Amino acid sequence: MPRFHPLVVTDVKKTTRDAVVVSLQPETAQLADFEFRPGQYLTFRREIEGEDVRRSYSICAGADDGVLQVAIKRVEGGIFSQWANDALRVGEVIEAMSPIGRFGVELSTSERRHYLAFAAGSGITPILSILKSVLSREPQSQFTLIYANRGVSTIMFRDTLEDLKNLYLGRLSVVHILKTDAQEIDLFCGRVTREKCAELFKHWIDLQSVDLAFICGPKAMMEGVRSSLCDHGMAEDQIRFELFKTNRPTRATRPTVITSDAEETKAVITLDGTSREIAMATGQTLLEAALAHDLDAPFACKAGVCSSCRAKVLDGEVEMIANHALEDYEVAQGYVLTCQCLAVSQKIVVDYDQ
Ligand SMILES: Cc1cc2nc3c(=O)[nH]c(=O)nc-3n(C[C@H](O)[C@H](O)[C@H](O)COP(=O)(O)OP(=O)(O)OC[C@H]3O[C@@H](n4cnc5c(N)ncnc54)[C@H](O)[C@@H]3O)c2cc1C
Ligand code: FES
Missing domain, CATH: 3.10.20.30 (Beta-grasp domain)
Incomplete structure (x- = not known):
C-alpha cells in the first residue's frame, strides 16, 4: 500500500501565468519508492487553513529526465492548486504518496509504434511524461499530440513541446486546438468534440497507422474523442484514459446517513x-x-x-x-x-x- 513520505521542493517555475511546475526530491532512503512509470501520479497531503487536504498530480517528467516533477494548474477557488501557485516555495517539505496509477504503456526499444494522444489543459501532464519517455526509449516510434487549450497564453509546456519537436525531428507532431484564439487553419479552432475528431481523422491523422491512443482532459471531451476513435475503427483496448475530476465537487464529502439500524x-x-x-x-x-x-x-x-x-x-x-x-x-x-x-x-x- 502506498504511504506518505516527505519530499523537498527543489524548484518551482511558472509554465503559464496560472500553472507551476514543481520539482521534488525524495530522501535518499526513499529514492526507490519514488521510481515511477510514465503516466503515474503522486498524491500530496498538506494542512491548509486547518484542513487535511489531499490532491493527486500526474508526474510530468519523462522516465529519463532524472527528476520528479509535477505541474499544478490553478483552479478558481481551488484550495490546493491556489496554495501551490501562490505559496509553495523552494526548500519546503511536502508529503506525498509513492507513485500510483495505470495510465501509460510498457515501453520497449524494439517497438515501432504510432501513439496518438489527446490532452486538454492540465491533462497534458501525464501525456507529456509518456510522450517524452516514448521519444527517448522507443527510437522507432512516432507520437502525435492533439492539445486543446483556451488560447495561446494558457498552453502549458509550449516551449518544451517545441524543443522536443526539434530534438526528435520528424517523430513528434503537435496540433494545438485553441478555443478562443484564431488560427490559420479553421480545423484547429474551437473545442475538441466527436465531430472535430472526425474531421481531424479525415484530413490530418491517418488513424489506420495508430497503435494506441491516450486521452486526458474533461469528461465530456474524453467521451467525444473515445466515441470518434471507436467510430473510426479503433478497439476499446487501444484507448487509455486518465480522468482528473468528476462533476462531483472534490471538496465536499457526501453526508453520511446513519439510520436506526446503524452499526449492523x-x-x-x-x-x-x-x-x-x-x-x-x-x-x-x-x-x-x-x-x-x-x-x-x-x-x-x-x-x-x-x-x-x-x-x-x-x-x-x-x-x-x-x-x-x-x-x-x-x-x-x-x-x-x-x-x-x-x-x-x-x-x-x-x-x-x-
Ligand atoms: C489522477 C489525477 C491526476 C491529476 N493530475 C493533475 C495534474 O497533473 N495537474 C493539475 O493541475 N491537476 C491534476 N489533477 C487535479 C487535482 O488533483 C485537483 O483536483 C485540482 O488541482 C483542484 O484541486 P483544488 O484543491 O485546487 O480544488 P478543490 O478545492 O478541490 O475544488 C474547487 C472547485 O474546483 C473544481 N475542480 C476540482 N478539480 C478540478 C479540475 N481538475 N479542473 C477544474 N475544476 C476542478 C471542484 O469541482 C470545485 O468546485 C489530477 C487529479 C487526479 C485524480
Ligand atoms: S479517494 Fe480517490 S478514488 Fe477513493
Missing part, C-alpha cells in the same frame, strides 16, 4: 499488516468507517477518481457508488474504491495491503 455491518480491515474489526454505520462508506475508527486508511479525492483508497474485498459484498479509476479486471478480482463502497452484506473483510 462488521468490517474486518487489514492495513499495514494489522487487522481490526470495526462497525460500519448504514450509509457510511468503507473509507468513512475506517477513518471514523482512526484507521490511517489512504485516500485523496473521495470521488472515485484517484484510486488511492483501493483495497481488496476478501469476503462479503459491497456496492460501489462510482468507479472512474479501476479497470474491469481489477473489479473482477475483488478490488474496490473504499471511498465509494457501501456494505451490502453484514460482514465484509477488506485488505488494503494487497
Whole structure:
C-alpha cells in the first residue's frame, strides 16, 4: 500500500501565468519508492487553513529526465492548486504518496509504434511524461499530440513541446486546438468534440497507422474523442484514459446517513499488516468507517477518481457508488474504491495491503 513520505521542493517555475511546475526530491532512503512509470501520479497531503487536504498530480517528467516533477494548474477557488501557485516555495517539505496509477504503456526499444494522444489543459501532464519517455526509449516510434487549450497564453509546456519537436525531428507532431484564439487553419479552432475528431481523422491523422491512443482532459471531451476513435475503427483496448475530476465537487464529502439500524455491518480491515474489526454505520462508506475508527486508511479525492483508497474485498459484498479509476479486471478480482463502497452484506473483510 502506498504511504506518505516527505519530499523537498527543489524548484518551482511558472509554465503559464496560472500553472507551476514543481520539482521534488525524495530522501535518499526513499529514492526507490519514488521510481515511477510514465503516466503515474503522486498524491500530496498538506494542512491548509486547518484542513487535511489531499490532491493527486500526474508526474510530468519523462522516465529519463532524472527528476520528479509535477505541474499544478490553478483552479478558481481551488484550495490546493491556489496554495501551490501562490505559496509553495523552494526548500519546503511536502508529503506525498509513492507513485500510483495505470495510465501509460510498457515501453520497449524494439517497438515501432504510432501513439496518438489527446490532452486538454492540465491533462497534458501525464501525456507529456509518456510522450517524452516514448521519444527517448522507443527510437522507432512516432507520437502525435492533439492539445486543446483556451488560447495561446494558457498552453502549458509550449516551449518544451517545441524543443522536443526539434530534438526528435520528424517523430513528434503537435496540433494545438485553441478555443478562443484564431488560427490559420479553421480545423484547429474551437473545442475538441466527436465531430472535430472526425474531421481531424479525415484530413490530418491517418488513424489506420495508430497503435494506441491516450486521452486526458474533461469528461465530456474524453467521451467525444473515445466515441470518434471507436467510430473510426479503433478497439476499446487501444484507448487509455486518465480522468482528473468528476462533476462531483472534490471538496465536499457526501453526508453520511446513519439510520436506526446503524452499526449492523462488521468490517474486518487489514492495513499495514494489522487487522481490526470495526462497525460500519448504514450509509457510511468503507473509507468513512475506517477513518471514523482512526484507521490511517489512504485516500485523496473521495470521488472515485484517484484510486488511492483501493483495497481488496476478501469476503462479503459491497456496492460501489462510482468507479472512474479501476479497470474491469481489477473489479473482477475483488478490488474496490473504499471511498465509494457501501456494505451490502453484514460482514465484509477488506485488505488494503494487497
Ligand atoms: C489522477 C489525477 C491526476 C491529476 N493530475 C493533475 C495534474 O497533473 N495537474 C493539475 O493541475 N491537476 C491534476 N489533477 C487535479 C487535482 O488533483 C485537483 O483536483 C485540482 O488541482 C483542484 O484541486 P483544488 O484543491 O485546487 O480544488 P478543490 O478545492 O478541490 O475544488 C474547487 C472547485 O474546483 C473544481 N475542480 C476540482 N478539480 C478540478 C479540475 N481538475 N479542473 C477544474 N475544476 C476542478 C471542484 O469541482 C470545485 O468546485 C489530477 C487529479 C487526479 C485524480
Ligand atoms: S479517494 Fe480517490 S478514488 Fe477513493
